[in-house]
Amino acid sequence: MPREILLNAFNMNCVAHQSSGLWRHPRDQSREYTSLKHWQDLAQTLERGLFDGLFLADVSGVYDVYDGSPEAAIRAGMQIPTNDPFSIVPVMAASTEHLAFGITGSIPYEPPYAFARRMSTLDHLTVGRVAWNVVTGYLDSAAKGVGKLQQTEHDTRYDIAADYMELVYKLWEGSWEDDAVIYDRISGVFAEPDKVHEIVHEGKYFNLRAIHLCEPSVQRTPVIFQAGGSVKGQAFAARHAECVFIGAGNIAAAKKTVKSLREQAVAAGRQKDDLKIFALTCIVVDETDLNAKKKLEEYTSYGLSEGSLALMSGWTGIDLSKFGLDERAENLSSQALQSALKSLGSRTVRDWADFLAVGGGATIISGSPITVVDQMAQWLEEADIDGFNVAYTVLPECFENIVEMVVPEMQARGLYKTEYAEGSMRQKLFGRGDRLNADHPAAAFRRG
Ligand SMILES: Cc1cc2nc3c(=O)[nH]c(=O)nc-3n(C[C@H](O)[C@H](O)[C@H](O)COP(=O)(O)O)c2cc1C
Numbered sequence: 001m002p003r004e005i006l007l008n009a010f011n012m013n014c015v016a017h018q019s020s021g022l023w024r025h026p027r028d029q030s031r032e033y034t035s036l037k038h039w040q041d042l043a044q045t046l047e048r049g050l051f052d053g054l055f056l057a058d059v060s061g062v063y064d065v066y067d068g069s070p071e072a073a074i075r076a077g078m079q080i081p082t083n084d085p086f087s088i089v090p091v092m093a094a095s096t097e098h099l100a101f102g103i104t105g106s107i108p109y110e111p112p113y114a115f116a117r118r119m120s121t122l123d124h125l126t127v128g129r130v131a132w133n134v135v136t137g138y139l140d141s142a143a144k145g146v147g148k149l150q151q152t153e154h155d156t157r158y159d160i161a162a163d164y165m166e167l168v169y170k171l172w173e174g175s176w177e178d179d180a181v182i183y184d185r186i187s188g189v190f191a192e193p194d195k196v197h198e199i200v201h202e203g204k205y206f207n208l209r210a211i212h213l214c215e216p217s218v219q220r221t222p223v224i225f226q227a228g229g230s231v232k233g234q235a236f237a238a239r240h241a242e243c244v245f246i247g248a249g250n251i252a253a254a255k256k257t258v259k260s261l262r263e264q265a266v267a268a269g270r271q272k273d274d275l276k277i278f279a280l281t282c283i284v285v286d287e288t289d290l291n292a293k294k295k296l297e298e299y300t301s302y303g304l305s306e307g308s309l310a311l312m313s314g315w316t317g318i319d320l321s322k323f324g325l326d327e328r329a330e331n332l333s334s335q336a337l338q339s340a341l342k343s344l345g346s347r348t349v350r351d352w353a354d355f356l357a358v359g360g361g362a363t364i365i366s367g368s369p370i371t372v373v374d375q376m377a378q379w380l381e382e383a384d385i386d387g388f389n390v391a392y393t394v395l396p397e398c399f400e401n402i403v404e405m406v407v408p409e410m411q412a413r414g415l416y417k418t419e420y421a422e423g424s425m426r427q428k429l430f431g432r433g434d435r436l437n438a439d440h441p442a443a444a445f446r447r448g
Contacts, residue, residue: 005376005415006387006429008102008278009046009399010362012057014082018360018391019282020311021304023077030395033083036091043092045396047099049403050417052429054092055102055133055225055245055389056085060109061142063314065336066306067321070141073314076307086118093126100425102131102225102243107161109137109146112206116171119222120214128218128424128434131243133225136161136233138336139314154335158232163203165240169442170199172221175212177448191215197447218424219434221442229257229339238264238275239441242426245389247280247339249363254279254383262384270439276429278389279379282359283398284366285405292366296358299393303357311360312352315340325350362391369409376406377415 015023015030023030032038046054062080063073073080089101103122105115122130136157137143143151152160180195201208226241228234237244238261246261248254262272284299286292313320317334318341330345347355358364365375379385392398410416421427424434436442 002377002413002415003380003386004417005380005410006276006278007049007051007402007416008053008055008387008389009042009051010055010057010280010389010391011042011395012079012082013085013088014079015077017057017079018311018356018362019299019303019393020076020078020307020357020360022299022302022358022394024304025299025302025394027397028394030392036088039088039092040095042396042399043096043099045399045403047096049399049407050420051099051399052387053100053102053131053425055131056088056104057133058082058085058104058106058135059139059142060106060137061139061145063139063310064141065139065317065319066310066313068319072306072310076304076310078304078307078310086122089122089130090125093129098129098420098428100129100131100223100428101126102133102223104133104135106135106137106142107164108151108157109142112164112167113171113208113210116168117213119168120172120212120217120220123217123219123222124214128426130219131223131225131425133227133245134161134165134236134240135227138317140317151335154230154338155232158228158236160205161236163205165441166203166445167199167201167206167208169221170201170445171210171212173436173442174445174447175199176214176216178216179448181215195448219426219436221436223425223429229337229342233338234261235264237261238270239268241275242436242440243276243278243429245278245280246385247361248383249343249361251379251383254379254385258384268441270437274430274437274439276386277384278387279383279385280362280391281379281388282362282364282391282393283372283388283402283406284358284364284393285369285372285401287368287405289367289371292368292371296364296366299358300354303354305353305357308353308356308360309349312340312344312356316344317341318344320349320352323349325353358393359391369405372406373409373413373415376410377413380415 062070064070177195226237227245317336
């Protein structure tokens with residue numbers, strides 16, 4: 001039996017997300033991001049296509065590295081303006097039954113006690129359909145938004161994240177025992193105090209002495225997503241993540257990353273299948289290969305180079321306005337995304353401006369449904385990934401095309417589910433219950 005492909009839609013509460021300038025396309029509706037109906041309709045489209053999740057990216061600052069100014073990003077609408085990702089989840093959950101929601105929460109900008117409560121609340125409201133994409137940030141502008149001069153050094157951010165994880169795991173897993181709430185109308189006892197524990201955390205970066213404010217939710221700890229690409233980032237993912245997003249440009253590179261991640265997970269005392277790995281892709285499909293090629297060309301014509309370069313400068317921490325269009329920015333260092341920085345010298349500045357316009361650097365899989373599914377199957381088989389995190393081109397057309405053309409082709413080959421499994425997000429993904437596996441580090445903090 002072939003393994004079933006997992007699918008996440010990749011989006012952000014803004015226009016065009018990764019596809020710089022494609023909000024200008026006549027059929028694009030991402031401009032409606034401020035409306036509830038926009039998100040409800042999108043969630044229902046994804047659920048119609050049995051997508052596993054909608055993954056919401058987020059950044060807490062503006063892209064102001066390019067030319068030392070936010071002007072290019074503001075002009076191009078490159079992830080600015082951007083609304084909060086948490087607030088749109090309940091309305092989408094109310095309009096769907098199975099679709100899960102991955103929400104990006106940034107360690108440096110989310111105080112852990114309040115954050116743990118917000119996640120538990122969403123896990124309750126969605127009946128266990130939430131995941132947390134753990135990120136450590138990459139923009140100095142975001143650090144300035146919380147009163148710092150600049151962001152903390154790259155590797156230290158992961159040390160801080162490790163301390164943060166321990167704290168929130170303790171709150172989610174260890175504060176309330178499963179049978180703490182008895183809700184006894186006769187005796188007048190709602191919850192038994194000896195089964196509700198104060199968490200004492202004295203870490204290098206965080207201290208806390210408090211009871212978690214929420215009773216246990218379906219999953220307790222939300223499904224943990226992570227996308228670190230550096231040495232530190234991968235080690236963090238192998239220890240904590242249940243789902244990992246990788247941004248590998250080709251199958252050979254992805255294969256190497258996946259092998260390393262699975263090996264590190266095993267070294268950390270977990271199983272290699274405890275990680276579901278998603279490759280970042282952008283799918284452009286049409287009835288024939290030729291039509292898909294024309295569609296991709298047409299999409300590309302709406303790209304805004306300046307927005308792409310503002311994005312890449314923010315990701316890498318390198319001001320690309322300082323380089324000639326035919327130059328390569330090579331062998332540089334910064335405190336931003338190390339994976340993006342590593343790839344920077346592989347193209348000229350002009351190539352980055354063109355390449356990022358559709359999908360923001362995601363691997364583009366384009367063609368007829370047969371061609372697209374051939375390639376997806378090849379990725380799964382050769383790179384040992386579990387699925388795809390799909391960046392969009394034109395919204396909602398991009399996802400509608402996938403639902404109408406790619407999903408039936410995958411199903412016909414036995415590569416995709418024909419109905420959702422029951423249960424929480426974690427149960428659907430791993431088939432092993434709602435709660436974290438016993439070999440996950442969070443399990444050590446369980447009580448009772
Ligand atoms: C597919 C993908 C999506 C990401 N989404 C976000 C995001 O929404 N917000 C964010 O701050 N970082 C995001 N990142 C960045 C990573 O989570 C991580 O913080 C970054 O790769 C830094 O780690 P590194 O230096 O270890 O690569 C994303 C990375 C990838 C590959």
